[in-house]
Amino acid sequence: MKKVLALTLALCLTLAMAACGGGGTSGGNTGGGNTGTNSGDSDGGQSSGSGQKTVGIAMPTQDLERWNRDGAYLDEQFQAAGYKTVVTYSNNEVDQQVNDIQNMLAQGVDLLLIAAVDGNALNTVLDDAGADGIPVIAYDRLIMNDNVSYYVSFDNYTVGTLQGTYVKETLDLDNAAGPFNIEFTGGDPADNNAPFFFNGAMDVLKPYIDNGKLNVVSGQTDFNVVGTEQWQTDAALDRAQNVLGSYYADGTQLDAWVCSNDSTALGVAQAITSDYTGSNTVIITGQDGDVANLRNIKDGIQSMTVYKAVNNEVLATLDLAKAILDGSSIDESLIASAGWDFDCDYDTQSYETTPGHTCPSFLLVPDVVTADNLEEKLVTPGYYTVGSDGYLQAANG
Ligand code: BGC
Numbered sequence: 001m002k003k004v005l006a007l008t009l010a011l012c013l014t015l016a017m018a019a020c021g022g023g024g025t026s027g028g029n030t031g032g033g034n035t036g037t038n039s040g041d042s043d044g045g046q047s048s049g050s051g052q053k054t055v056g057i058a059m060p061t062q063d064l065e066r067w068n069r070d071g072a073y074l075d076e077q078f079q080a081a082g083y084k085t086v087v088t089y090s091n092n093e094v095d096q097q098v099n100d101i102q103n104m105l106a107q108g109v110d111l112l113l114i115a116a117v118d119g120n121a122l123n124t125v126l127d128d129a130g131a132d133g134i135p136v137i138a139y140d141r142l143i144m145n146d147n148v149s150y151y152v153s154f155d156n157y158t159v160g161t162l163q164g165t166y167v168k169e170t171l172d173l174d175n176a177a178g179p180f181n182i183e184f185t186g187g188d189p190a191d192n193n194a195p196f197f198f199n200g201a202m203d204v205l206k207p208y209i210d211n212g213k214l215n216v217v218s219g220q221t222d223f224n225v226v227g228t229e230q231w232q233t234d235a236a237l238d239r240a241q242n243v244l245g246s247y248y249a250d251g252t253q254l255d256a257w258v259c260s261n262d263s264t265a266l267g268v269a270q271a272i273t274s275d276y277t278g279s280n281t282v283i284i285t286g287q288d289g290d291v292a293n294l295r296n297i298k299d300g301i302q303s304m305t306v307y308k309a310v311n312n313e314v315l316a317t318l319d320l321a322k323a324i325l326d327g328s329s330i331d332e333s334l335i336a337s338a339g340w341d342f343d344c345d346y347d348t349q350s351y352e353t354t355p356g357h358t359c360p361s362f363l364l365v366p367d368v369v370t371a372d373n374l375e376e377k378l379v380t381p382g383y384y385t386v387g388s389d390g391y392l393q394a395a396n397g
Helices: 002-020 065-080 093-106 123-132 156-170 193-210 233-248 262-275 291-298 310-325 333-338 374-379
Strands: 054-059 082-088 111-114 136-139 148-155 182-185 255-257 305-306 345-347 352-354 361-364 367-370 384-386 392-394
Touching: 002 384, 054 065, 054 093, 065 082, 065 310, 082 093, 082 123, 082 156, 093 111, 093 123, 111 310, 123 136, 136 310, 148 156, 156 255, 156 262, 156 305, 156 367, 182 193, 182 233, 182 262, 233 262, 255 262, 262 291, 291 367, 291 374, 291 392, 310 333, 310 361, 352 361, 367 374, 374 392
Parallel strands: 054 082, 054 111, 111 136, 136 148, 148 361, 182 255
Antiparallel strands: 305 367, 345 361, 384 392
C-alpha cells in the first residue's frame, strides 16, 4: 500500500515535471546522477572572449517534490540568462553527489550550485573546487566547508518559530487551561537546516513544556530521536505509528504534532488517519507547500505549511551567481540593486561552515499558509493554480 502511494506520487511528479517543461531532468540526468549539459540561447552569461559560462546545479533527489521544482526552475532561469547548465539529482546518495560534482568539475563548470545530500560529506570535492578556483553557492542547505562562497536559503530558524507559534496560538497556550498533548517529528540529521527548523519550533514551545501546559507524552523531545532520515515520508509514518501505538492507543488525546516539513507531515497525517483513535482534529505543521500537503490542508487533515517561494530563492541565486561570475564585489547592496520584489536579508553572522568561519548568507523570508489564506498566498501571486477538482496544482503543471 505504501509502495503504491509512493509510486503514485512519483508518477504524479514525473507527469507534473513533464507537463511544465521546465527541464527538471535536463541533459538526460533523471535521478541517476548522470550529468548533461544544456545550452541557453540568449546572449547573457558570456565570459569575456571565452564563450558561454557553465553552471553546475547539484540537487539532492527527485524523490521529494521540492527539489524537482528547484532543479527545474534553476535550470530554466540560468539558461534563460544565457548560461549553460549541468543539472544532477543524486538519489539522496552522498557518493553519487560527490561523483556528480566531480564530473561537473571535470566538465569545466564555472560555478557550482549545490543543495547537499549531506552537508558534512562534501569536503574532498569542495576542496577540489577551491583548488580550481570554482566559486560555490550552497543552495538552501549549508555545506560544512570553507570553500562555500555564499549561502542562499530561507531563514531556517524562522521556519521553525512560525511552526511553533502556529501551535502556540491555535491552542491559545497563554490562556487556555490545557494541558495539551504534543509530539515532534524533525528532519534529516544530515541536513544542516533540520536542527534550525527543530530548534526554532522548540524554542517557542519549550516554555510551555516546562510549565506543564504542553505534555510530550512519548517523552521524545531530542532532535536525534525525532529526526527523520532523508526526510522520508515512510520513515515519519513508521515512527508516528509506533508513537501512537505505544502512547495513545489507550485513548489519550493528541492535540498537536509539529512536523518540520511536508514530506514528514504526510507520513504523520497518514498515521493519524489510520492509527489514532481520538476524534479531535490534530494540529499538524509542515513546510514547503507540496501539492499533496496543500490537498490535506484544504481537506483539514494538515493545519499549515510554511511556504518558501522556490521561484524567489532561484532568482536570488541567479542574481548572486551573475554577480560572482561578473567579478562584482558582493555585499548587502546586491539586494537593493537586484530590485527583487521579495524580502531578503544579508546575514554574515548566523551560518558557520567551520567553527569561527561564517558564510555570507542571503536569507529569504518564509510565510505561513493555512486553509484560510491558500489562495491569497499561493494562487494570487501565481505560484499555483486551482485545478478543476478545486485543489491547488503547480502553476505550470
Ligand atoms: C529544505 C526543506 C525541505 C527539506 C526536505 C530542507 O533542506 O529546506 O524545504 O522540506 O530539505 O527536502
